[in-house]
Amino acid sequence: MQRILILGATSSIAAEAAQIYALRGDRLHLVGRNPDKLAEVARRCGNVRVTTEAADFAKLESNEAVATRAMAALEGIDTVLVAHGDIGDQLASERSFQEAEAILRTNFTSVVSLLIPLANHMEAMRAGRIGVITSVAGDRGRPRNYTYGAAKGALNVYLQGLRTRLYAAGVTVTTLKLGPVDTPMTRDHAKHALFGKPAQVARDIVVAIDAGTPEAYVPSFWRAIMPVVKNTPERVFQLLPFLSGR
Template sequence: MRHVIVFGATSAIAAEVCVRWAARGDRLHLVGRDPDKLAAVAARCGGAEVTTASGEFTDLARAEALAREGIAALDGRVDLVFVAHGDLGDQALSEHDVAEAARIVQTNFVSVLALLIPLADALERQRSGTIAVITSVAGERGRPRNYTYGAAKGALHVYLQGLRSRLWPAGVTVTTLKLGPVDTPMTATHAKNALFAAPQRVARDIDRAIARRRAVAFVPWYWRPILFVVRHTPEPLFQRLGFLSGR
């Protein structure tokens, strides 16, 4: 039985992952913003041992406290930390409103650090465990449709690279999960295409990537070759290809 902390547990993706882990008998501590939604996810986890805690992640002091409380709730032993919270924000507004740009960066990058710093210290002292964090393929290259969100996720990717190398001597795995678009409430207003994945499929792929101790996993897998092309397209050409650089 693993001891698992899940941050952002009420997201559609995280909820599906929690159900999978609960079915295996893992002990779960679920953290999210909405107590009612947390209770609903806990109920879906059947007979597993589940505790919950709520709080606002962008309140950095509260986020750090939630991390420490999660460790205590699992009696001081943590086998897996899964960080799944995030918010696309309003790209158009963020281009002209400093507060919205700062909110997007705070939610998708800084608040994650507030969780990871105490948790990384705990797992380093423990000399075991896994940290898995959802980022996004949007962090691979700046595009007009989501570059504020993408910049925050790109910064998180670099941070996780450094954290992975720091924790490697202690036997701690850090897995970066680069997700493409998923058909969830967060993308409800987005036009869907064949590249959108279902939460159940994404949950399965996340579970596999963590089990295999992957350093970086594109979820679903087909984003790896797609983003290789996107990353290496020369900027003068990139700017002329509307399907890449358009809104």
């Protein structure tokens, strides 16, 4: 039995991951903003031991205490999945620093504020797995979501450094670069064949974290696509509407 902490547990993908861990008989501590949705995720986990806490990760000064309470509830942590995030409103972020800062805080700063105490705990224990959901949007800035992409790109770099720092302690850090997934966060996006489904994406995430994979594209076909997106010369990139358009 593993002790699993899921932050942002009410997202569609995290809820699916919680059920996977529950089916294995793992012990869960779920943290999210909406207590009613948390209760529903916990109910779907069945008869395993599940504890929950409602928390707003945007309140950065409270996040160390959230992590500390999670450690106490689980009596230690074997695996943490950081799954919260929000794409925000790109157009609004271009006109309002307040909106831009909110996107950066949700997708980068709040994650760092949680990872610091959790990583320190696992480093001291010399064991553990950390999985953090980022995005393929962090691999290259595109007009349609570059504020969100900047936050995820910064998080990717942070995780690279954290992974190397924790290597000597036997703690693995998995960067989970997700392509678009058919979830409420993308409800206003036109769907196409490259959109993942939450259940399969969650299965891929759990497999990658269990294996200690340093960096996983989910679904895996994005590993072939993103080098082309990243390495296309900018002058060409700007002429291709499917890459540079809104």
